[in-house]
């Protein structure tokens with residue numbers, strides 16, 4: 001307890017938070033980082049979530065990887081990546097052809113989604129990393145501006161889906177090869193290079209080092225007066241532990257601090273219920289209408305999987321089944337379970353539930369494979385009544401399921417599960433940080 005706690009002493013300074021305290025984003029435990037050295041990983045002592053992975057070259061390596069990714073990105077934007085010829089006619093696709101064609105077919109939102117996650121968000125993510133790191137190195141841009149830019153790196157990350165797009169391409173390619181002569185073009189290799197270099201940039205980037213460097217170059221944001229009632233709150237953007245009240249700004253990056261995400265359970269339920277309702281039409285209605293020599297055939301998601309299996313492409317059929325049927329269903333079931341157990345304040349199987357939540361957070365974006373496959377097929381197979389592929393009602397429903405489940409995962413605050421623990425169960429570190 002604090003010494004001399006009286007009504008008149010409400011403004012007595014509480015012990016300052018230490019720079020090496022971290023609040024785990026998954027279980028809420030505030031722990032002290034160990035003495036860090038390059039390539040050491042600091043995990044949360046309670047749920048094993050990674051708190052900081054320190055890098056030996058936190059600036060030079062991500063700049064090098066990011067620059068090469070940028071070159072691949074620019075090339076992939078301007079060159080075609082696939083050409084097909086059938087019935088004496090010829091079509092080629094650039095990365096934006098699919099979204100444009102989806103728009104022309106009346107599925108503008110699906111087209112915009114594909115354009116956003118394959119072109120806009122990967123570009124933004126690369127731009128944010130490169131501008132911030134160059135800014136730190138050159139000291140030309142004020143640190144305050146760089147902080148305002150870099151805080152978007154985390155939220156945009158999962159929406160840059162070049163890797164998922166390439167798997168969608170693989171599925172589309174095998175289906176196209178069955179009806180036409182397909183030629184891979186140079187931009188495809190640029191996309192593969194972009195995927196590898198973006199993964200390398202992510203692996204080399206040390207966000208904690210970036211925030212510390214930005215902090216060293218700037219005065220911390222205005223500090224709110226600290227009172228006895230001020231709680232310990234970890235910043236969701238930069239990870240710094242602050243002492244403050246609900247709604248205060250983070251000392252390091254200015255993000256509004258909340259002890260827990262606002263209306264987390266209600267918002268997550270709203271997204272889960274909407275996704276469950278759309279999961280039914282997404283599987284009942286066809287996602288594609290394939291016309292060949294005047295005869296049309298609609299394919300549902302399951303129908304597409306059977307077609308791949310009929311060609312003998314079992315690994316690909318399994319992959320699409322996993323991404324399009326299993327993962328969305330698993331996400332909905334796991335989310336429903338963690339939401340119910342959070343509302344009943346169950347303190348059982350906390351670690352298992354946290355791991356399950358981490359898993360669906362990690363794999364959720366891979367469900368976009370089918371949406372990407374559709375966008376590539378409609379971009380290329382446009383030979384009038386002879387051979388034509390058109391998106392159908394199931395496609396926007398399925399895209400909405402993927403997006404809504406991703407929103408549900410990001411709305412839910414897993415620390416709420418751990419709030420069911422009694423104070424006696426709290427780790428010593430939490431009690432120290434809470435000033436107990």
Ligand SMILES: [Zn+2]
Pocket residue numbers: 024025026027028029044045046047048049
């Ligand atoms: Zn934890």
Ligand SMILES: [Zn+2]
Pocket residue numbers: 235236237238239240250251252253254255
């Ligand atoms: Zn912050």
